[in-house]
Structure formats: structure tokens, C-alpha cells
Amino acid sequence: GENVEQHPSTLSVQEGDSAVIKCTYSDSASNYFPWYKQELGKGPQLIIDIRSNVGEKKDQRIAVTLNKTAKHFSLHITETQPEDSAVYFCAARLNTGNQFYFGTGTSLTVIP
Amino acid sequence: DTGVSQDPRHKITKRGQNVTFRCDPISEHNRLYWYRQTLGQGPEFLTYFQNEAQLEKSRLLSDRFSAERPKGSFSTLEIQRTEQGDSAMYLCASSLWRWRSSYNEQFFGPGTRLTVL
Numbered sequence: 001g002e003n004v005e006q007h008p009s010t011l012s013v014q015e016g017d018s019a020v021i022k023c024t025y026s027d028s029a030s031n032y033f034p035w036y037k038q039e040l041g042k043g044p045q046l047i048i049d050i051r052s053n054v055g056e057k058k059d060q061r062i063a064v065t066l067n068k069t070a071k072h073f074s075l076h077i078t079e080t081q082p083e084d085s086a087v088y089f090c091a092a093r094l095n096t097g098n099q100f101y102f103g104t105g106t107s108l109t110v111i112p
Numbered sequence: 113d114t115g116v117s118q119d120p121r122h123k124i125t126k127r128g129q130n131v132t133f134r135c136d137p138i139s140e141h142n143r144l145y146w147y148r149q150t151l152g153q154g155p156e157f158l159t160y161f162q163n164e165a166q167l168e169k170s171r172l173l174s175d176r177f178s179a180e181r182p183k184g185s186f187s188t189l190e191i192q193r194t195e196q197g198d199s200a201m202y203l204c205a206s207s208l209w210r211w212r213s214s215y216n217e218q219f220f221g222p223g224t225r226l227t228v229l
Contacts, residue, residue: 006154034217042222043116043205043221043223045220090156099145099157100169101158102155
């Protein structure tokens with residue numbers, strides 16, 4: 001199966017600064033990479049995703065980049081705000097399967 | 113609210129008891145997934161349904177676990193003879209799958225937190 005590694009496990013930034021979270025995956029057959037935000041006591045919420053035929057995708061303050069050769073993808077949050085504080089998970093899905101393989105999560109704290 | 117709902121939100125049980133959780137997906141979604149999430153970890157896939165058919169089960173799904181989706185709408189996850197190691201958040205997600213479409217965004221419910229004493 002797929003193995004997804006995520007770094008860092010915790011990240012603290014000052015409000016207004018940028019935050020970057022990185023993930024690597026092991027199986028080159030993975031073709032879909034979503035990012036989820038999970039707040040305390042809630043289920044994961046999709047914030048952005050990227051498919052293997054695209055190298056970068058942006059949605060307002062959030063962007064994701066994908067390097068298929070190196071098998072890594074990253075989440076970039078610019079102009080961070082306190083409400084961005086949460087746990088962020090990356091995931092990967094094989095082109096032959098339906099289940100998502102999740103990273104271990106990054107706890108982001110934005111300091112006002 | 114037309115999102116994925118789960119019931120109950122919290123369940124405390126004694127070791128050896130049986131528990132059942134319910135998930136109601138987004139109404140037009142034909143796929144439904146169950147995940148387990150332990151503290152400090154990402155969700156781990158357990159099983160998924162397309163309509164009423166259970167198409168894939170993880171090795172994590174031991175014989176004590178059973179899931180159903182009898183009418184292709186809501187689903188139940190039952191754990192028999194619970195063990196302390198079953199304590200976790202059980203998440204349900206749903207998606208709309210179309211033939212020849214790579215679109216498979218999964219929407220998650222709030223989860224059921226199980227504590228086995």
C-alpha cells in the first residue's frame with residue numbers, strides 16, 4: 001500500500017507569516033492528493049486538493065504544489081490568521097484504489 | 113445541515129460490550145467510507161460501500177467489526193466484544209462517484225468518539 005509521511009508534526013507561526021507543511025508519498029501510482037483541516041472535536045474538512053496532472057493549485061491564501069518526480073507535495077498558507085490554527089492532514093489516493101492514505105498530521109498554531 | 117452526520121457523537125462502554133454507530137451520508141452520495149482515527153494520528157481506512165455493496169475492507173477490520181449499508185443510504189458500524197484498543201474516533205465520509213470521473217472528494221462527518229473502559 002501507500003505510505004504518506006508528513007512534516008513537521010507541530011508548527012507555530014506569527015499571525016501574518018506563512019506556513020508550509022510537507023508530505024511525501026511512496027507509490028508513484030498515487031494520483032490524487034487532498035489536504036484536510038481538522039479542528040478540535042470535528043471531522044476533517046477538505047481545504048484544497050491537487051491531481052497528478054497539475055503541478056500547482058491556489059485558492060486565495062492556500063496553495064498546494066506537487067512534485068511527482070520527487071513524490072512530494074506541500075501546503076502553503078500565506079497571511080496566516082488565528083482561525084487557521086488546527087491540525088492539517090495530507091492524504092494520497094492510488095489510481096487503482098478508493099481509500100485515502102493519510103499523513104500523521106501537523107498541528108498549526110498561529111500566534112496573534 | 114446537509115453534510116454527513118454521525119450518531120452518537122460520544123460513546124463510553126465497558127470492555128466486552130457491543131456498540132453500534134450510525135452514519136448518514138450526503139443524500140446524493142453513492143459511496144460511504146469508514147475510518148478510524150487514534151490520538152495524534154491521521155484517519156485509517158476501514159471499509160467502504162458503493163450503494164449497498166461493501167467493496168473493500170482493510171486488514172484493520174477484524175472479525176469483531178461489521179458494517180452494513182442495507183438500503184444504500186445510511187450505514188452502521190458494529191463492534192462486538194469491545195476491547196480497550198478499540199478506543200478511537202470513528203469517522204464516516206461520503207462521496208459522489210461517477211464512471212470515468214476522477215472526482216472523488218470525500219466529505220467527512222464529525223465522528224463518533226468511542227471510549228472502552
